[in-house]
Amino acid sequence: MKAMVVALGSTTEEVDGVIRIGVDGETASTLKITPADSDVMRLVDLKQYVHKGDNNVHITFEGKGSLLYQIVGRYYLPWRMERPALQEPLSIKVEYNKTRLEKDDLVTCSVRVLNNRPATANMLIVDLGVPPGFTVQPDGLQRLVENKTIEKYTLTGRQIIIYLRTIAPQAELSFSYQLKAKFPIKAKTPTSRVYEYYDPSVEDFAEPVVLEIGS
DSSP, X not given: OHHHHHHHHHOOOOOEEEEEEEETTEEEEEEEEOTTTTTSOOOOOOGGGOOSSOOOEEEEEEEESOOOOOOOOOOOOOXXXXXXXXXXXXXXXXXXXXXXXXTTOEEEEEEEEEEOSSSOEEEEEEEEXXXXXXXXXXXXXXXXXXXXXXXXEEEOSSEEEEEEEEEOTTEEXXXXXXXXXXXXXXXXXXXXXXXXXXXTTSEEEEOOOEEEEEO
């Protein structure tokens, strides 16, 4: 567009002539151009001449001077009810066996980490959010370390940080742990995340879940 504007601005010649526009040998429109209106843009719609297959558009000019022109085409695709989901290199899914419980009840959290790539995923961090009103039961996590399901783990006030060494190509790692309800509350779990230690941009998140502890 900038090139066209520059070209128009630099021209000094007058235009006086007739433009004929056709499709497949049939005349679609004839335009008369004079020095008084040569700077006015004309738009010619050829949709009634368009057909399946090749469409040959021809433009002829008779007269003096020269003009710029542009041919633009557009089309529509049928609406697709479902868009194909984009598969991330890594995926994480976090599920709770129940979302309503009483004080001192235990809830089991199941975690699935998937490596969707054709190559081995190395040095992964799984950051699991601990919901308010719950305490982590470390015995289950320690057993995961002992049976080498996970490399190690760290507990913070609101997180369980899991360290994984590798996940095979197109494979998944599943494990679970338990939380104990401490006091009545209704709250969302913090977001859980999986990512590569050396490239944190390779990541995925699990949506928060609402948990409710009765009195």
